[in-house]
Amino acid sequence: MLLEDVLKEFIFDCKLRKLSDRTIKSYQNNNRAVIRFIKNEYDIVEIEEVNQAVIKSYIKYLMINN
Structure with a gap:
């Protein structure tokens, strides 16, 4: 399922x-x-491709940039 569709849901x-x-x-x-x-x-557009490492990298990004 596309990330955009997940957001709409x-x-x-x-x-x-x-x-x-x-x-x-x-x-x-x-x-x-x-x-x-x-x-x-990560050039990811489908929710199934998102994994723990991707989420952790986003949290790290937030920590560095806030």
Whole structure:
């Protein structure tokens, strides 16, 4: 499944749970940042290709750049 499709499903679920628009926007922005990082650094577009090392590298990136 494509990362973008996973994000759409997640946002849909957030709307079903009646989260505030502000919360949904924040979740969307944060998840888009993760997706952008994964695409740029690893050329990954499918959720099945994401592994623990990819997630750890994103956390490291956040630690260094924040």
